[in-house]
Amino acid sequence: MDMKKSYYVQEISREVDVTPEEYLPALLEIVRGFRLGVLKPADESFKQGMQDVVEGNTRPVSELWKGIDA
Known part of the structure; x- marks a missing residue:
């Protein structure tokens, strides 16, 4: 995994960790909906x-x- 992606994976993981458990199903639906x-x-x-x-x-x-400028 490259450094940039690794950073975002860590940040997303931190957000999941601080999300109350009762909201995790809704968060999962948001993430899946975004991806799709x-x-x-x-x-x-x-x-x-x-x-x-x-x-x-x-x-x-x-x-x-x-x-x-590349």
Whole structure:
């Protein structure tokens, strides 16, 4: 596990530790709902990407990097 993720896992764990037990089921539902709302299945993401290509909703990579200091 990388350092950044490890930090967030520790912070989430601390929050769970200080949450009263009777609220843990609700907290679990919130976390699961967040994950399901944010993460799309890979096939869904691929279909959306292909649809964007077919419809011409693309931009050159060089344009995407403009203004980014990497």
